[in-house]
Each structure stands twice: as structure tokens, then as C-alpha cells.
Amino acid sequence: MSNVFENVFHVCPYAEAMNRRATIHDVAAAAGVSVATVSKAVNGRYGISTETVRRVLDAVQLLGYESSLVASSMRSRRTGVIGILVADFEPFSAEILKGVGAALRESSYDLLAYSGSGQHDGNGWERRSLSRLSGTLIDGAIMVTPTVVTAETEIPVVAIDPHTGRADLPTVESDSFGGALQATRYLIELGHRRIGFVAGRPDLRSAGLRDAGYRRALGEAGIPFDPSLVRVGLYQRETAREPALSLLRSPDRPTAVFAANDLSAIAIVQVAAELGLEVPGDLSVVGFDDIPEASQMNPALTTIRQPMQKLGAAAAGLLVALMNGETPAQTHIRLPTRLVPRATTAPPRVS
Amino acid sequence: MSNVFENVFHVCPYAEAMNRRATIHDVAAAAGVSVATVSKAVNGRYGISTETVRRVLDAVQLLGYESSLVASSMRSRRTGVIGILVADFEPFSAEILKGVGAALRESSYDLLAYSGSGQHDGNGWERRSLSRLSGTLIDGAIMVTPTVVTAETEIPVVAIDPHTGRADLPTVESDSFGGALQATRYLIELGHRRIGFVAGRPDLRSAGLRDAGYRRALGEAGIPFDPSLVRVGLYQRETAREPALSLLRSPDRPTAVFAANDLSAIAIVQVAAELGLEVPGDLSVVGFDDIPEASQMNPALTTIRQPMQKLGAAAAGLLVALMNGETPAQTHIRLPTRLVPRATTAPPRVS
DNA sequence: ATCCGGTGTCAAACGTTTTCGAAAATGTTT
DNA sequence: AAACATTTTCGAAAACGTTTGACACCGGAT
Numbered sequence: 001m002s003n004v005f006e007n008v009f010h011v012c013p014y015a016e017a018m019n020r021r022a023t024i025h026d027v028a029a030a031a032g033v034s035v036a037t038v039s040k041a042v043n044g045r046y047g048i049s050t051e052t053v054r055r056v057l058d059a060v061q062l063l064g065y066e067s068s069l070v071a072s073s074m075r076s077r078r079t080g081v082i083g084i085l086v087a088d089f090e091p092f093s094a095e096i097l098k099g100v101g102a103a104l105r106e107s108s109y110d111l112l113a114y115s116g117s118g119q120h121d122g123n124g125w126e127r128r129s130l131s132r133l134s135g136t137l138i139d140g141a142i143m144v145t146p147t148v149v150t151a152e153t154e155i156p157v158v159a160i161d162p163h164t165g166r167a168d169l170p171t172v173e174s175d176s177f178g179g180a181l182q183a184t185r186y187l188i189e190l191g192h193r194r195i196g197f198v199a200g201r202p203d204l205r206s207a208g209l210r211d212a213g214y215r216r217a218l219g220e221a222g223i224p225f226d227p228s229l230v231r232v233g234l235y236q237r238e239t240a241r242e243p244a245l246s247l248l249r250s251p252d253r254p255t256a257v258f259a260a261n262d263l264s265a266i267a268i269v270q271v272a273a274e275l276g277l278e279v280p281g282d283l284s285v286v287g288f289d290d291i292p293e294a295s296q297m298n299p300a301l302t303t304i305r306q307p308m309q310k311l312g313a314a315a316a317g318l319l320v321a322l323m324n325g326e327t328p329a330q331t332h333i334r335l336p337t338r339l340v341p342r343a344t345t346a347p348p349r350v351s
Numbered sequence: 352m353s354n355v356f357e358n359v360f361h362v363c364p365y366a367e368a369m370n371r372r373a374t375i376h377d378v379a380a381a382a383g384v385s386v387a388t389v390s391k392a393v394n395g396r397y398g399i400s401t402e403t404v405r406r407v408l409d410a411v412q413l414l415g416y417e418s419s420l421v422a423s424s425m426r427s428r429r430t431g432v433i434g435i436l437v438a439d440f441e442p443f444s445a446e447i448l449k450g451v452g453a454a455l456r457e458s459s460y461d462l463l464a465y466s467g468s469g470q471h472d473g474n475g476w477e478r479r480s481l482s483r484l485s486g487t488l489i490d491g492a493i494m495v496t497p498t499v500v501t502a503e504t505e506i507p508v509v510a511i512d513p514h515t516g517r518a519d520l521p522t523v524e525s526d527s528f529g530g531a532l533q534a535t536r537y538l539i540e541l542g543h544r545r546i547g548f549v550a551g552r553p554d555l556r557s558a559g560l561r562d563a564g565y566r567r568a569l570g571e572a573g574i575p576f577d578p579s580l581v582r583v584g585l586y587q588r589e590t591a592r593e594p595a596l597s598l599l600r601s602p603d604r605p606t607a608v609f610a611a612n613d614l615s616a617i618a619i620v621q622v623a624a625e626l627g628l629e630v631p632g633d634l635s636v637v638g639f640d641d642i643p644e645a646s647q648m649n650p651a652l653t654t655i656r657q658p659m660q661k662l663g664a665a666a667a668g669l670l671v672a673l674m675n676g677e678t679p680a681q682t683h684i685r686l687p688t689r690l691v692p693r694a695t696t697a698p699p700r701v702s
Numbered sequence: 703a704t705c706c707g708g709t710g711t712c713a714a715a716c717g718t719t720t721t722c723g724a725a726a727a728t729g730t731t732t
Numbered sequence: 733a734a735a736c737a738t739t740t741t742c743g744a745a746a747a748c749g750t751t752t753g754a755c756a757c758c759g760g761a762t
Contacts, residue, residue, distance in 0.1 A: 020505065021482065021485070021486045021504070021505070023748095023749060023750090024749065024750065024751095025749080033710075033711090034710070034711050034712080035711095035749085035750080035751095036710075036711060036712075036713095036751080036752080037709085037710060037711075039750065039751055039752085040710090040751090040752090043751080045751095045752090047708075047709060047710075048709070048710075049708080049709060049710090052709080052710080064482070066479050066482040066483050067483065067749085067750070068483060068486065068487050068748095068749055068750070069483040069484060069487070069488065070421050070424055070425055070487035070488050070748090070749080070750090071425060071487065071716095071748075071749035071750040071751090072749080072750050072751070073421055073716095073750090074421055074422060074425060074715095074716050074717070074718095074748090074749075074750065074751090075715070075716050075749085075750050075751040075752080076716090076750080076751055076752080077716085088452060088456075089445075089448045089449045089451075089452035089453075089462075089464075090449065091449070094440075094445040094446075094448060094449060095445075097440045097445060097448075097464075098440045098441065098442070098445060100440075101439060101440035101466055102440075105439075110465065110466065110467055110480075111440075111465070111466045112463060112464070112465050112466075113440075113448075113463070113464040113465075113466075114461065114462070114463050114464075115452060115461065115462045115463075115464075116461055127415075128417050131372065131415070131417040132417050132418065132419060132420040133420060134372070135372050135419065136419050136420070136421035136422065136716085136717080137420065137421050137488075153372070154371070154372070292643075295646075295647070296646070374716095374717060374718090375717065375718065375719095376717080384742075384743085385742070385743045385744080386717090386718080386719095386743090387719080387720080387742075387743060387744080387745090388741085388742060388743075390718070390719055390720085391719090391720090391742090394719085396719095396720090398740070398741060398742075399740095399741070399742075400740080400741060400742090403741080403742080418717080418718070419716095419717055419718070421716090421717080421718090422716075422717035422718040422719090422748095423717080423718050423719070424718085424748095425716090425717075425718065425719090425747095425748050425749070425750095426717085426718050426719040426720075426747070426748050427718080427719055427720080427748090428748085487748085487749080
């Protein structure tokens with residue numbers, strides 16, 4: 001009895017005085033009940049009288065109490081937070097983030113994006129991070145890491161555009177094959193016949209698909225595949241320079257080049273300029289990805305746009321379905337790409 | 352003795368068989384030591400023989416153990432993670448994220464972006480989120496929420512471009528006054544004399560500063576301030592339409608308009624088109640922010656660019672300094688803006 | 703007397719880290 | 733060689749803040 005009042009008038013102001021976050025114990029003391037009761041009152045569990053609930057909620061209000069996400073996550077394995085693991089906050093992941101965020105806007109899930117501090121020490125940080133967050137803290141994960149390694153977690157995981165890794169993981173990706181097809185067809189429609197290709201990293205799945213799309217388009221048009229028009233650019237701007245140079249200096253150089261990604265395409269445009277070739281007059285270039293730089297550069301790059309926000313939204317939808325225990329018919333979603341014609345493409349110069 | 356081997360060969364495969372995350376207890380059992388020893392070995396604490404460390408690390412490797420971020424954060428109040436709270440993953444925050452991420456790349460901090468699921472129920476979700484994460488889980492926070500409310504947390508917090516709220520919080524913002532000055536000066540240099548202004552939300556600090564910048568530029572040029580050229584657009588595209596209409600229909604309409612943000616500017620350009628006015632021929636327009644849409648629209652919008660990535664980087668730097676216990680000389684950082692001339696501005700038509 | 707909803711408390715988790723002390727190993731002095 | 737001091741190595745147990753199932757209490761109805 002006297003204990004209760006002692007708590008109300010004594011302990012509570014004391015706890016408030018010290019600028020420590022109010023814990024559930026402070027609230028309990030202030031309301032003159034046990035911590036268990038506070039927990040139940042706050043979470044609306046059954047078995048607490050409305051009168052007590054009111055007292056507890058008053059104390060919560062007074063002390064500005066918020067349950068610690070960490071502590072509660074620790075005990076009850078549910079947090080209502082879905083995590084998205086990104087290698088880096090570069091443009092690509094930022095776009096996906098927007099898509100995921102928009103898709104989750106209406107849901108009751110909070111979104112937490114996690115990015116390791118850049119120490120991409122070989123492999124495994126994605127596994128490490130996922131492991132450290134899963135089981136606690138997040139109820140589901142979206143991985144935007146190029147290489148999705150094995151992940152024996154108990155939470156649902158969906159991968160976005162994984163370049164390599166577990167094929168059995170639910171996945172959302174853009175249609176690399178179709179995009180390459182579009183790009184190459186477009187060049188053919190413009191009238192090009194000698195079309196070069198700067199390939200990506202051969203170990204990544206997307207690279208193979210883009211290669212295949214390129215060949216398919218040639219086949220459709222009855223243009224024989226000529227290995228001398230293909231170079232490996234490895235997806236990086238620097239690594240693509242040398243192959244681009246070699247390609248454009250070759251005796252019978254192509255009138256157009258399809259690059260497996262925008263970075264390679266940019267390298268080509270630069271190399272062309274250095275060689276005194278005019279783009280698109282002497283050489284047409286098509287990229288893949290539509291990174292922001294593509295539309296900013298001069299001339300603006302014709303490219304294949306990946307629907308990154310839609311990728312994010314689709315992944316979010318898929319993940320939420322999985323988290324609700326549903327088993328979606330489609331666990332591998334492929335989204336169509338779109339050709340964005342800009343200023344680096346034109347019909348070949350009549351010769 | 353036999354106990355050790357029993358553990359190694361017995362307990363460990365068992366723990367591995369069940370697809371539960373390996374806990375520190377599993378590792379302890381597998382290595383035949385106590386959990387305390389495992390913790391110390393993993394964290395490189397002093398007082399464990401190298402031989403034991405090796406045994407523990409082997410077990411860790413074998414079981415694929417990763418300490419739970421949540422659990423460790425629970426006990427030792429340090430996590431090595433800094434949190435950035437965003438209202439939404441829209442373009443603005445995404446840019447800032449990139450800046451913060453890049454700045455933190457080299458540091459040892461991991462980055463965690465948290466976004467409540469869109470229930471911006473009046474006020475307070477930023478306080479709630481911050482409170483739920485702080486003290487546990489994150490060691491420092493960057494807030495990208497427009498309204499930064501009081502935050503009695505024990506972790507360092509810095510705000511980015513807060514439109515309103517605590518002035519004593521360490522803050523990084525772009526130079527609204529200077530930007531408005533640049534914009535208006537530019538119009539004056541082009542030869543405009545009747546320059547309209549579509550103001551922002553009067554309750555936000557940035558709006559007041561942009562207004563002040565506009566007036567200062569006029570004053571410098573000896574152009575009298577004319578209240579009939581000012582409308583309040585409230586920063587939103589929809590809310591700016593009506594004021595824009597009223598401004599452009601006024602008897603002696605301005606030859607140029609400076610809008611307090613890009614959304615307002617876009618509204619003006621649209622309204623002008625509807626009224627049959629040619630931009631920039633009949634009307635020059637300058638915006639503020641340089642949102643992505645600004646460069647994509649036709650005609651591309653002349654605007655004041657906020658260095659959003661730099662804002663993020665500066666905030667990260669400031670926060671890290673605070674977290675290291677330093678007391679930086681500058682806790683209020685203002686970054687310069689830059690005029691980006693594009694296609695919506697031209698000298699006034701000679702009349 | 704027993705049973706019974708309706709309320710509230712106890713205490714055990716959750717997976718770590720850390721303090722403290724015990725035990726063992728080593729060194730030092732008679 | 734015994735006794736003692738010192739260091740090294742390790743484990744027991746108490747936190748951290750919350751949730752939850754089992755249980756105790758109590759007034760009233762059987």
C-alpha cells in the first residue's frame with residue numbers, strides 16, 4: 001500500500017530527473033504496478049482492467065516512454081521491421097529503396113536499410129550482416145547485394161537482381177535477355193549490320209543473359225555472329241576502356257556497339273571521342289541500366305532502363321507475402337525493361 | 352577431458368542439424384569452454400590463451416556463428432552503427448543517404464537507415480523512432496525529418512536541413528538565403544526588373560530565408576519591393592497552382608518569377624503554358640532544390656542546386672566528431688548552393 | 703467448501719558482455 | 733624443497749529491457 005505511493009511520488013520524479021531513457025521499470029514504478037502489467041497494457045494484451053490501463057498509459061505519457069526496439073525484439077521474435085541489405089547507397093540501390101519504401105508505405109512494416117561500412121572483404125559480409133540482423137531485429141529481408149550467398153536463416157529473404165548465387169532464393173530481377181534483345185534490335189532497325197558487343201563479367205548471370213540477347217537479335221535478323229566484334233569489358237568503366245579501344249581500332253570496326261552496362265557504354269563513348277570518332281555519326285552506342293549519369297552526359301546515352309523502383313516494389317510485395325506465410329505461385333519474378341532512345345544512336349552513315 | 356571431445360563431436364553436429372542460428376552457447380559447447388570465454392575470444396579481449404582462442408575460432412568457423420547485433424547491443428551499449436532517420440525514401444533523402452554512406456565508407460561505422468512506414472501521424476514519430484533506436488542499436492543519429500522535435504537522448508544527434516524545431520541541435524543545412532540571392536541576382540543580370548516570387552510555407556525557416564534573399568537582391572539592384580508580385584505557394588505543386596495563376600494573370604505581370612522550390616516552379620511553368628505564355632520567351636522561371644525532375648522536364652528548369660550529398664557527408668563528419676567526444680567549433684554548418692542555368696531563363700523580350 | 707472469471711505478479715526466458723573471484727601455473731623468497 | 737606472491741586463464745553469474753506463460757489472489761456464484 002504505502003509502497004505504491006512511495007513509488008509514485010518518489011521513484012518517478014527521480015527517474016525523470018536523470019536524463020536516461022525511461023524504461024519499463026520506471027513506468028511500472030510510476031504507475032504502481034509490475035513491469036509485466038505495463039507490458040501487457042502497452043501492447044493491449046487481454047487481462048488488464050481498463051482502469052489500470054489508463055493509469056499505465058498516463059505514466060507512459062508522463063515519462064515519454066517508448067519500448068526499446070532491441071529489447072522487445074530480443075524476447076518476442078517479432079519486430080514488424082523488414083530489412084533491406086545493400087552493398088552501398090549508390091544510385092542503383094537508392095532507386096530500389098524508393099520502390100520498396102513506396103510499396104511498404106501502406107503496410108504496417110517499418111523499413112530498415114542496412115549497409116556495411118564498405119569493407120567488402122571478399123565474400124561473406126552479406127551473410128554476416130544478414131545473420132546478425134535476422135532472428136532478431138528484422139522479420140524479413142531484401143538483399144540488393146550482387147552476390148547472394150547461402151543463407152540459412154529462419155526469416156524469409158528475397159533477392160533483387162542477384163548477379164550470382166543461390167538460384168533457389170525467391171528473386172526479383174529485370175529481364176536482361178529481353179533488354180539486350182531490345183537494344184540490339186533497335187540498332188538493327190536503325191540500319192546497322194556490324195554491331196559490336198562489350199560484355200560484362202562472365203561470372204555474373206546477367207552478363208550471360210545480355211550476351212544471349214545480343215546473339216538472338218543478330219540471329220533473328222540473319223546477321224552472322226562475328227566473334228571479332230565482341231570484347232569483355234567486365235562492367236567497370238576502367239576495365240572497359242582497353243577492350244573498347246581494341247574494338248574501335250580493329251580493321252573493320254563496327255558502326256554500332258551494344259554495351260552490357262552503362263559504365264561500359266560511357267567508356268566507349270569516351271574512347272570514341274579520343275579516337276576522333278563522332279557519336280552518333282560514326283558510331284552508335286547503346287548501354288544498359290539507365291544510371292543517372294546516362295541522361296546527364298553529353299551526348300545523352302541511349303540505354304535500356306531497368307525498372308528499379310518496380311523491382312523494389314515487387315520484392316516488397318513478394319516478401320510480405322512470404323512473411324504472411326503464403327506461398328506465392330511465382331517466386332521468381334522478371335520485370336520487363338524499356339528502351340530509352342537518346343542522343344548516342346543514329347542510322348549508320350551511308351558509305 | 353573426455354568432456355571436451357564429447358562436446359566437439361557430439362553437441363556441435365546436433366546444433367548444426369537444427370537450422371537455428373548458432374548462438375554463443377553452441378560455440379561454447381563445441382569448443383568445450385564457457386560462453387564467457389567465447390565472447391572474450393571473439394572480441395579479442397585480454398586473458399585467453401592463444402590455444403583456446405584458436406579452438407574457439409575453429410568452432411565459430413565450423414558453426415558459422417555471428418554474434419547477434421541486438422543481443423550484444425543490449426548488454427554493451429555500443430554497436431558501431433549510426434542511424435539515419437528519414438521520413439521517406441524520396442529523392443531528397445536518397446541523395447543525402449548517398450552522401451552519408453560515402454562519408455562513412457572509410458570509417459568503421461555501419462549505416463542503418465530507418466523509415467517509419469509512412470504513418471506521419473501528426474508529430475512525434477521521429478521522436479518515437481529515435482527513442483526506440485537510441486540507447487540500443489545505434490550510437491548516433493542523423494535526422495532528415497523536416498520537423499525535428501525535442502530529443503532528450505543520450506546519443507549524439509545531428510539534423511539535416513530541419514525546416515523547423517530545436518535550434519540548439521547540431522545542424523547541417525544549405526544556404527537558403529544565399530541561394531535565393533543567387534537566383535534573383537541572376538534574373539536581374541538577365542535584365543529583368545519585374546520579378547515575381549512564389550513563397551514557401553511561412554512556418555518553415557527555409558521559406559523565410561528564401562524570401563529574405565529575394566528581397567536583398569532586389570534591394571541591391573535598387574529595385575523597389577512590390578508586394579503585388581509576391582504569392583504564397585506553400586511548397587507543394589498543387590497549392591502553388593492557384594497563386595501562380597493569380598500572379599500571371601495580374602494586370603502588370605512579371606517577366607520573371609523566382610519560386611521558393613522546384614515544385615512551385617514546375618507549377619508556374621505549367622500554368623504559364625496553359626495561359627499561352629512562352630517559357631522562357633515571355634516568362635523566365637527559376638526554382639530551388641534541383642530535384643531530379645527539374646532536369647528531366649521540358650524545358651529543363653533553371654534552379655538552385657542544394658549540395659545534398661555534401662549535406663549528408665558534412666552531417667556524417669559532424670556526427671562522428673561528436674561521437675568521438677570532440678566538441679567541434681562549428682555545430683551549425685551551412686553549405687553553399689549553386690546556380691544551375693538551364694532552359695527556363697532568358698533575357699526579357701524587348702518591348 | 704468449491705469453483706470461477708477477472709486481474710495482476712513472479713520468474714524465466716532471449717543472446718550477449720563483463721565483473722569478479724577461483725584455480726592453476728609460474729616465479730620468488732626462505 | 734616448501735612456502736608464499738604474482739600472474740595467467742578461465743568460469744559463474746549478474747546484468748541489459750522486454751515479453752509471456754504459469755500461477756496467486758479475490759470477490760462472488762454455485
